Amino acid sequence: MPEVDKGKIVIRSSKSEIVNFRNSILAKDMRRELLIWARVAKSAYPEVDNLLEKGRIDGRLEALDYMLGLPDNMIEVLEEREREIKEEEDGDRRNETDTD
DSSP: OOOEETTEEOOOSOHHHHHHHHTSHHHHHHHHHHHHHHHHHHHHGGGOOOHHHHHHHHHHHHHHHHHHHHHHHHHHHHHHHHHHHHHHHHHHHHHHHHHO
């Protein structure tokens, strides 16, 4: 579970660290394993008649999808924060020139 600080996700890694991890052999091995788990869960779904078990499979697939997208989502959060900081700095500069 990500750390939450006043409703914001706390990411202690830098964008370059996340990109390096995403491109690493370890991350590719993990991704391959998660995709296998997803394939197995999807293949079992049509054979399951029990709604509770279908719900469990749906939950697994949702968790797997989250994990597979986590590096990209973290990069997106960091890029959004970079944009917000730049907009704030640009706004501060405009305010400084307006008061001169």
